[in-house]
Amino acid sequence: MRIRFLGTGDSAGWPHPFCDCDSCQAVRGTADVRGNTCVLVDDTLLVDLGPDGVRSAARFGIPLSGVRHILLSHAHADHLHPEVFYWRQWAGPRDPVDLVGPPTALQRCAPYHATDSAVRPTPAVPGERLQVGDYAVLPVQATHDADAVLYDITGPDGRTLFYGTDTGLLCEETLAAMTGRAFDVVLLEATFGLERARPSEHLDLVTLASTIEDLRGRGAITEQTMVIAVHLSHRNPPPARLTNELARIGAVVRRDGDVVEVGSSQRSPQWTDQAELDVGSLAARVDETDEQSAQVLQDRRRAAHPQLAGDGDLDRLGRWIASVQGKSTPADFERARAIVVVADHVVAEGVSGSLRSGAQQAADLDAGTDPRCAVAAISGVGIRCEYARAAVGDADVRAALARGLAIADDEVDRGTDLIIATNVGTGATASAAAVVGTLLGLEPTAVTGRGGGIDDAGWMRKVVLVRTLMRRARPSIADPVQLLVHTDAGDIAMIAGVLVGAAARRTPVLLDGVVTIAAALLARELAPEGPGWWLPAHRPADPLADRALGALALEPVVALDLGTAVGALAAVPLLRAAVVGTRAP
Ligand SMILES: [Zn+2]
Ligand SMILES: [Zn+2]
Ligand SMILES: [Zn+2]
CATH class of the missing domain: 3.60.15.10 (Ribonuclease Z/Hydroxyacylglutathione hydrolase-like)
Incomplete structure (x- = not known):
């Protein structure tokens, strides 16, 4: 039904x-x-x-x-x-x-x-x-x-x-x-x-x-x-x-x-909208990427250019694209979509530097009046805003994960072959810091950045908040759902759902910004093969990003901080260039 x-x-x-x-x-x-x-x-x-x-x-x-x-x-x-x-x-x-x-x-x-x-x-x-x-x-x-x-x-x-x-x-x-x-x-x-x-x-x-x-x-x-x-x-x-x-x-x-x-239908895999998602079943849905195709591509490039000692970053990107597409000669991306997860955290008072709420930003993105829409147009990327809710209990987190899975599924069904995961909203980086700090066993000060741009006093308030969230979350380190509840991370849950859902459908994802990177670290707990399908678009200047990307062993497309959403949108032409590069003699 x-x-x-x-x-x-x-x-x-x-x-x-x-x-x-x-x-x-x-x-x-x-x-x-x-x-x-x-x-x-x-x-x-x-x-x-x-x-x-x-x-x-x-x-x-x-x-x-x-x-x-x-x-x-x-x-x-x-x-x-x-x-x-x-x-x-x-x-x-x-x-x-x-x-x-x-x-x-x-x-x-x-x-x-x-x-x-x-x-x-x-x-x-x-x-x-x-x-x-x-x-x-x-x-x-x-x-x-x-x-x-x-x-x-x-x-x-x-x-x-x-x-x-x-x-x-x-x-x-x-x-x-x-x-x-x-x-x-x-x-x-x-x-x-x-x-x-x-x-x-x-x-x-x-x-x-x-x-x-x-x-x-x-x-x-x-x-x-x-x-x-x-x-x-x-x-x-x-x-x-x-x-x-x-x-x-x-x-x-x-x-x-x-x-x-209600109940299952023919579409596969089918994610229920109910809060009864079996989180433990996700790992089996995500396969390894196709390293064989990447290897064939590399061997071909080496044979054509024996004089080159190493290879450049475009070759590295080309191999990743080969591995996620399962083709030693990758195809250009036909439909790239940015999934923008929108959430304004209630805790944002005094610890957030964002001037505009996530809801305002999403309205501008939907209306095409946000400057990032122009960057998206240049890169040929469509934008889809999705609202996340507060994670009050277990059921909210499961529902957010299920929603993320369903969004990825829906995009792949529509022909999307490259997903950009990003977020907007106030106060989101405190939850992200708490998730990363808890999973990696780090001190709050080691993972707390300046988010949307806060002063020293604001940073100290944020550290206190992150410490509080981490204290609540620490006993749940082995339970991703509870960890997300205790860090008030409904948005991270939804992004993690998108990441796992895309990987389950063998569809690559560009990670954008610290919240998405935290979601990737969490999503790896759900699907250990997931990171092979995800690539950070750029390197946010935030201690959390360095720690999490190090733990995930993921190298960004570009090692610059290009700003949330803009960074990933700007990285798409580089991926397209890498596809062209794989065909060069
Ligand atoms: Zn009525
Ligand atoms: Zn009535
Ligand atoms: Zn009213």
Whole structure:
């Protein structure tokens, strides 16, 4: 079962269009903007039909032409925009579509599809099972409106989804119907966030917690269930804090546009989006690079130029490219992509010299207004920003690793043959220093650099922070997941996932900057053959970089500090030159 979130917000959406509260300011214009809650299952079953959901499908590149079944929770306008049935008719003759919903919702739709015989309405009655195409659907009573339902949905693969919005505290008959269901995914609303919701209408973070507890007690939610908060409004705290609050009660959030794959599918290797990643299985996925091809290339070059005593750096790069491509005559890179992991650490106060937040930088990179975009254009590199979240617990780190693996997988599926791993954000180098210091058993002062450019007092504060992180992390030196939790390194986890995922798909990576280098050191713990697939683009002037690159025995493309992101982008033409060099007589 594949669940795509077309929307995860409440009726006004988050940010609220007319509000300037902190929660709204934190997300306005970012990837955390949330429209009306609406999900698309397996590209064929659409749950709820608010005005945002249908339109956002287009923004996420999803045609709704494959939709054959529509489930409506109730007739409120953020869940039902009946004009959609006109739009569908205007697109020309369509395949039949099942329309399931409570009677009042069906009545609202009726005038809009009166002339469209392809729409087949079926009333949803709480407790009465329906077969909707290949899906077994059980509507249950919502606590919201006399005529509102929630849905228990079983897919053709046997996977299960509970769609739980809009509702207040669940009534006894609904709880009874959910007992023992052990759902794969449960969506529950958290409309009122930090404020108190009327329990007869909606949930807030407190009543959401008690609902999750109830459902755990009844076996509807188990350790394997992914609980996702939806119908989110600006009454919730800003994203990083919301993630933390939800982690405490065993729930997560997903962004509009996100996809959750439940169970395995045909694509291989398939990384689950759930926090159940088996970290120990990663090592076996990464093979050695092809040293044979590199050797053949070297022998050929030596035979052609017996007068040369040694070889130059371009020859060294050429051999690396031969080893990762598995070709003694390497091909030019056809699609190079920079994966920019974005994270702003809460600890950044006073220890970070970065003037602009990661979110601001990512917005500029996405808009093409960041100067680095011009360098990327010269180098023929596409840019993809991905947001990492705070690593509060084990599940966050596993999810970040899984996300990184999935990003690499997605890029390789799209034809990417060179990945540049980099990051932007405030306070990231303190976590990087703690990871490297812990893994290599070094003093905090030996791995703490000046990050975005801090003064002596700032450096001393940073050393104290690194020392604190290292003290927490040291007992977990043999457990990469716990180590990342204790160093607050959600971004490093995601980058490590990208590095391992790329190596698993035999795709080379250029490492850029100290955070990425720290991620490589950590990723080697997960996949010992990984470093063969990774090459540092340049040498950041930071003690951490020297230590980590020494331990990894990796030589940078150029031994200069070219600056984060710019360095790796500028190194790409050198790699292309090295490819040409391998063909020289
Ligand atoms: Zn609603
Ligand atoms: Zn607001
Ligand atoms: Zn409602």
